[in-house]
Amino acid sequence: MNDSALPRQASETRDRILDAAEALFVEHGLEATSMRMITGRANANLAAVNYHFGSKDALIQEVFRRRLTELNRQRLAALDRLEAEAQGAPLKPSRIVEAFFGTALALAADTEHGGHTFMRLLGRTYTEPNAFVRQFLAEEYAEVLERFLGALYRALADVPREEILWRFHFMMGAMSYAIAGTDALQLFAGTFDDADPQRLMPRLMSFLLGGLRAPLPVFSAARDAAEGAAAA
Amino acid sequence: MNDSALPRQASETRDRILDAAEALFVEHGLEATSMRMITGRANANLAAVNYHFGSKDALIQEVFRRRLTELNRQRLAALDRLEAEAQGAPLKPSRIVEAFFGTALALAADTEHGGHTFMRLLGRTYTEPNAFVRQFLAEEYAEVLERFLGALYRALADVPREEILWRFHFMMGAMSYAIAGTDALQLFAGTFDDADPQRLMPRLMSFLLGGLRAPLPVFSAARDAAEGAAAA
DNA sequence: GTATGATTCAAACAAACGTTTGAATCGACT
DNA sequence: AGTCGATTCAAACGTTTGTTTGAATCATAC
Numbered sequence: 001m002n003d004s005a006l007p008r009q010a011s012e013t014r015d016r017i018l019d020a021a022e023a024l025f026v027e028h029g030l031e032a033t034s035m036r037m038i039t040g041r042a043n044a045n046l047a048a049v050n051y052h053f054g055s056k057d058a059l060i061q062e063v064f065r066r067r068l069t070e071l072n073r074q075r076l077a078a079l080d081r082l083e084a085e086a087q088g089a090p091l092k093p094s095r096i097v098e099a100f101f102g103t104a105l106a107l108a109a110d111t112e113h114g115g116h117t118f119m120r121l122l123g124r125t126y127t128e129p130n131a132f133v134r135q136f137l138a139e140e141y142a143e144v145l146e147r148f149l150g151a152l153y154r155a156l157a158d159v160p161r162e163e164i165l166w167r168f169h170f171m172m173g174a175m176s177y178a179i180a181g182t183d184a185l186q187l188f189a190g191t192f193d194d195a196d197p198q199r200l201m202p203r204l205m206s207f208l209l210g211g212l213r214a215p216l217p218v219f220s221a222a223r224d225a226a227e228g229a230a231a232a
Numbered sequence: 233m234n235d236s237a238l239p240r241q242a243s244e245t246r247d248r249i250l251d252a253a254e255a256l257f258v259e260h261g262l263e264a265t266s267m268r269m270i271t272g273r274a275n276a277n278l279a280a281v282n283y284h285f286g287s288k289d290a291l292i293q294e295v296f297r298r299r300l301t302e303l304n305r306q307r308l309a310a311l312d313r314l315e316a317e318a319q320g321a322p323l324k325p326s327r328i329v330e331a332f333f334g335t336a337l338a339l340a341a342d343t344e345h346g347g348h349t350f351m352r353l354l355g356r357t358y359t360e361p362n363a364f365v366r367q368f369l370a371e372e373y374a375e376v377l378e379r380f381l382g383a384l385y386r387a388l389a390d391v392p393r394e395e396i397l398w399r400f401h402f403m404m405g406a407m408s409y410a411i412a413g414t415d416a417l418q419l420f421a422g423t424f425d426d427a428d429p430q431r432l433m434p435r436l437m438s439f440l441l442g443g444l445r446a447p448l449p450v451f452s453a454a455r456d457a458a459e460g461a462a463a464a
Numbered sequence: 465g466t467a468t469g470a471t472t473c474a475a476a477c478a479a480a481c482g483t484t485t486g487a488a489t490c491g492a493c494t
Numbered sequence: 495a496g497t498c499g500a501t502t503c504a505a506a507c508g509t510t511t512g513t514t515t516g517a518a519t520c521a522t523a524c
Contacts, residue, residue: 210446
């Protein structure tokens with residue numbers, strides 16, 4: 001028996017199902033994608049999903065897990081590299097942001113191996129109402145968020161942590177829409193030159209860093225009268 | 233017959249259904265919300281939805297239409313006011329951004345009449361895969377986007393229009409997440425002080441304007457070697 | 465009071481859903 | 495050849511889905 005070797009023929013059906021599900025989830029959403037659509041596209045039998053994954057929910061989870069685990073591993077590795085280079089010195093906020101969002105954008109730029117497809121799916125899923133998907137995302141992100149937010153707190157020691165938290169949240173939103181919404185939002189003008197993910201990276205990074213570095217907000221009690229109040 | 237007067241008793245069932253649907257769509261999503269959940273919450277008969285709206289799709293459309301029409305009317309009114317005040321002079325970009333996003337945030341701050349609920353729904357819907365919802369959103373937004381983008385083009389005449397378009401897109405993403413994701417993204421730290429929509433406005437506005445004003449990106453051919461290349 | 469149009473209601477409809485079943489098929493090892 | 499575990503398959507399972515139906519109920523107008 002070869003229980004130590006790789007599985008017989010790597011059950012390519014399993015992978016076909018994952019790929020088909022990923023693509024269909026982007027196209028129609030999680031709930032609107034049926035098992036029959038998935039197995040049909042994967043050229044597999046209807047029962048194959050339940051055989052290989054147990055349930056539709058478990059399949060959804062695995063679709064996210066296989067990509068997200070690798071993405072977050074890369075993110076942590078990038079942060080590790082930064083901190084090693086800095087040798088204890090505080091990191092540049094822009095480098096931290098690049099490590100987090102740049103890694104994601106690199107995956108989104110990969111149209112060959114489905115990375116682009118997945119990132120479109122992921123971007124939409126942060127606001128997914130499905131309870132167990134959110135729960136799963138939270139667990140999968142816990143360590144990465146703790147590490148990156150901690151790094152930002154140290155890099156911007158004079159900025160209130162609450163503000164950093166919010167701005168990180170805003171940045172996640174901008175990135176998610178940039179990826180998930182490029183074709184969705186053809187609201188925007190007829191010709192939306194989205195077909196250039198190579199240029200998306202510097203575009204988004206400029207925007208994110210501009211937002212991160214923006215002057216802190218002033219919470220004026222009566223903001224109606226606040227005309228030209230500037231705050232540095 | 234009183235065909236000129238208001239409908240007998242304003243068919244309050246219709247409104248109860250709309251309110252129930254709106255709340256449930258936020259909670260569970262469009263597809264995962266069934267007619268029976270809606271009519272159950274609205275204390276109406278199952279057939280009432282088809283009687284008053286024709287179909288579930290038509291109900292979805294009406295849930296968005298009743299709020300979105302008013303929101304975009306306010307946005308256009310705010311822009312009209314700005315342009316009237318300026319008397320032909322170019323507008324300040326920050327004012328344009330405030331007119332567009334501030335109006336939406338004001339609606340999101342209204343927790344009394346369901347505005348907050350709706351904005352959470354709307355924010356998620358820009359990336360909604362459902363084809364006909366997107367089609368409907370595109371139509372509903374066409375005029376507003378044309379007006380506001382046009383105003384930004386004139387206010388930032390020296391900035392390439394493509395960059396403005398992208399940054400507007402990024403801003404939409406940041407805002408949508410700020411609203412739609414506050415409770416969804418309790419990924420972020422245990423205690424996320426989201427319960428203060430009064431402070432969300434200045435926070436988000438600072439971020440958006442920082443991003444809008446950020447230095448334009450440089451598209452370096454070989455970005456691997458670009459270590460400390462600074463661009464102003 | 466009675467006719468009329470609008471609304472509500474319980475019940476049923478066919479279709480699609482995720483899942484389960486038990487037999488058929490396959491590949492590898494003895 | 496024969497056994498065994500893994501995988502595939504067609505068929506059916508019981509629910510739930512959005513929608514339709516025809517009678518009951520209501521408020522109003524004559």
